[in-house]
Amino acid sequence: MNTVVNHTNWMQALHDQGVWREHEPMARHTTLAVGGPARWFFRPADRNALIAAIKACPADVVILPLGRGSNMLIPDTGFDGFVIDLSDLDEISFGHCNVRAGSGARMSRVARQCAEHGLTGCEFMATVPGDIGGGIAMNAGCFSQQVSDSLHRIEVVLRDGNIIEIEHADLKMVYRHTELPTGSLVLSATFTLQPDSPEQIRERMRSMRSRRSSTQPLAQPNCGSVFKNPDGDHAARLIEAAGLKGFRIGGAQISDQHANFIINTGEASSADIVALIRRAQAAVKQHSNIELETEVRMIGEWEYILTGDGNG
Numbered sequence: 001m002n003t004v005v006n007h008t009n010w011m012q013a014l015h016d017q018g019v020w021r022e023h024e025p026m027a028r029h030t031t032l033a034v035g036g037p038a039r040w041f042f043r044p045a046d047r048n049a050l051i052a053a054i055k056a057c058p059a060d061v062v063i064l065p066l067g068r069g070s071n072m073l074i075p076d077t078g079f080d081g082f083v084i085d086l087s088d089l090d091e092i093s094f095g096h097c098n099v100r101a102g103s104g105a106r107m108s109r110v111a112r113q114c115a116e117h118g119l120t121g122c123e124f125m126a127t128v129p130g131d132i133g134g135g136i137a138m139n140a141g142c143f144s145q146q147v148s149d150s151l152h153r154i155e156v157v158l159r160d161g162n163i164i165e166i167e168h169a170d171l172k173m174v175y176r177h178t179e180l181p182t183g184s185l186v187l188s189a190t191f192t193l194q195p196d197s198p199e200q201i202r203e204r205m206r207s208m209r210s211r212r213s214s215t216q217p218l219a220q221p222n223c224g225s226v227f228k229n230p231d232g233d234h235a236a237r238l239i240e241a242a243g244l245k246g247f248r249i250g251g252a253q254i255s256d257q258h259a260n261f262i263i264n265t266g267e268a269s270s271a272d273i274v275a276l277i278r279r280a281q282a283a284v285k286q287h288s289n290i291e292l293e294t295e296v297r298m299i300g301e302w303e304y305i306l307t308g309d310g311n312g
């Protein structure tokens with residue numbers, strides 16, 4: 001946890017441009033409610049403050065973009081870098097059959113506003129608890145829809161502070177992963193949508209919400225699906241077949257409602273959760289000879305992160 005950086009007041013120049021903290025507990029910012037302190041933490045008030053922060057940040061400090069922390073696992077020892085919380089960059093605007101949303105706009109809010117405007121294509125976002133920036137980085141999806149289906153273009157800020165636009169056709173987006181330029185942060189995204197009746201759009205969103213609440217353990221801290229589904233199968237089925245449904249290590253438990261969810265029963269550490277992840281991977285390998293890959297982004301010490309690439 002010793003970053004060798006001469007950080008002489010680099011953050012103080014920005015103190016009036018957003019919320020600044022040092023040693024900020026990341027358990028406050030992740031839906032699993034675990035994770036030690038971030039060395040530096042900043043929530044820029046607007047995009048100028050964001051760009052100023054990126055330019056001020058010394059080149060050897062790793063930057064980690066943060067949305068709602070709904071797909072992040074941070075070690076108990078914390079994150080020895082600069083977390084930038086983009087949640088205040090949350091403007092949403094509409095054009096003819098398109099919506100442009102800032103990286104910090106909640107996907108559920110975007111979905112609701114699209115319904116009000118009679119535009120279909122974002123309904124699935126109503127049930128994903130992340131922001132647009134996190135949704136782009138993860139290529140989030142459910143109910144047979146994903147972010148890449150309706151994405152038109154994104155705007156990103158590079159590690160040197162320059163802003164560029166990238167068309168969907170020039171982005172490599174696969175199942176639960178988008179290749180962004182190294183060290184970049186998504187600033188906004190534009191989606192192309194189709195006209196439809198607001199009532200029918202709302203009805204589809206209601207149905208998705210109710211399917212989700214009847215099958216997933218939403219009352220306890222979690223990060224959604226922990227593992228990617230392997231081709232032609234489901235991680236939940238494989239974990240259950242390996243006999244681990246309900247299995248517990250410390251305060252972390254494989255949900256007995258949905259075996260691809262790990263819940264924090266109240267006093268879990270990140271180490272408990274990682275031990276459970278490794279245990280599930282070993283059991284599924286032994287039982288079905290399949291290697292489960294994590295969907296949750298494991299940030300920091302337990303995975304080597306290249307300087308300047310905060311995407312885990």
Ligand SMILES: Cc1cc2nc3c(=O)[nH]c(=O)nc-3n(C[C@H](O)[C@H](O)[C@H](O)COP(=O)(O)OP(=O)(O)OC[C@H]3O[C@@H](n4cnc5c(N)ncnc54)[C@H](O)[C@@H]3O)c2cc1C
Pocket residue numbers: 031064065066067068069070071072086103127128129130131132133134135136137138139140141142176180184185186187218222223224225297310311312
């Ligand atoms: C109850 C529950 C249900 C869920 N259901 C689903 C589901 O159905 N489908 C699904 O796909 N996911 C699901 N998830 C996981 C999660 O909500 C999504 O992956 C979501 O897209 C993450 O968004 P976030 O803003 O929380 O990202 P974070 O968790 O904050 O970040 C995730 C990754 O994206 C990077 N990132 C975040 N913002 C930016 C940015 N602006 N620029 C560049 N990189 C960025 C982070 O550095 C990190 O590597 C679920 C999670 C929960 C808790």
